[in-house]
Amino acid sequence: MSDAISDLSAHTGYWMRMVSNAVSQDFARRVAGEGVTVAELVFLRALYDERSLSPSLLAIKMGMTKGAISKLADRLIEKGLVTRAEDEADRRAHHLALSAEGRAKVPQLAALADANDAEAFGVLSVEEHAELDRLLRLLVERRGFSSVPID
Amino acid sequence: MSDAISDLSAHTGYWMRMVSNAVSQDFARRVAGEGVTVAELVFLRALYDERSLSPSLLAIKMGMTKGAISKLADRLIEKGLVTRAEDEADRRAHHLALSAEGRAKVPQLAALADANDAEAFGVLSVEEHAELDRLLRLLVERRGFSSVPID
DNA sequence: TATTGTTATACTCTATAACTATA
DNA sequence: TATAGTTATAGAGTATAACAATA
DSSP states (O other): OOOOOOOGGGSHHHHHHHHHHHHHHHHHHHHHTTTOOHHHHHHHHHHHTSSOBOHHHHHHHHTOOHHHHHHHHHHHHHTTSEEEEEOSSSTTOEEEEEOHHHHHHHHHHHHHHHHHHHHHHTTSOHHHHHHHHHHHHHHHHHHTOOSOOOO | OOOOOOOGGGSHHHHHHHHHHHHHHHHHHHHHTTTOOHHHHHHHHHHHTSSOBOHHHHHHHHTOOHHHHHHHHHHHHHTTSEEEEEOSSSTTOEEEEEOHHHHHHHHHHHHHHHHHHHHHHTTSOHHHHHHHHHHHHHHHHHHTOOSOOOO
């Protein structure tokens, strides 16, 4: 028929995608129960440590475009979790912040993230889990990956 | 302000998504140069070892729905890489197969996959790379993950 | 002119379900 | 009735660029 070529499963990237996607999809299902997507969770989490952030800063922080931030913000404002205000000095600038409801929701979402990670990687021994962490951080460091990952 | 909660970067899943998405996006860019998406590549690769496959079997093999397979097939037929034929015995059934052009393209795409994996994980030592592989396969096995991952 | 944000467009992947044709 | 496939619809993420308002 045709020449034998390397199977997709010969690649580390193949297994990495399989694990990452499965874990992310589990996570997406969990947070969907709280009425948000994973991207929205990251957005809310980024605002949790700040009084407010501009769309531009948030875009850099999340590794997304300004346009994507606008859409996300629209949805979260619609859900009552985020507020948008104009800057008084520079009237081009906006301030995005958590509403009281949004701020209350972040710890619940963080607990879901804890639970998801525990379930996903709890099948590894403590040593294996630590080694996996080390290797992943090593890759991020050596390859220069950045930005919060969004699925 | 608010209670301190665990940072997203405390989770293995966070780093896994970051690495996986970066590697997948690199890969997507590479194969885009050949005019296909990653999902299309997996589709073509699945047909490479067979004379033909039904949409149903392909859906199971790729972990996708029949509807998604239909759309993918439409695009690949449009690109001249795949053919669709009716079964003579059971006129509900279809046969999806690689065109000559499609069959010629798979080894090129496989070479891109090889190169992408080498670049992505070449920053690890041979031992570290092997250990990462082992841990990922362990997770797939113990958690029962399945289906080809599509980004 | 440059910058801040929003809006518009388009494409991919995903999921569900309605629908057609055939068995 | 059940099965094989296609088609329709909708939501989410991504990317690019056009656009309005302000500096």
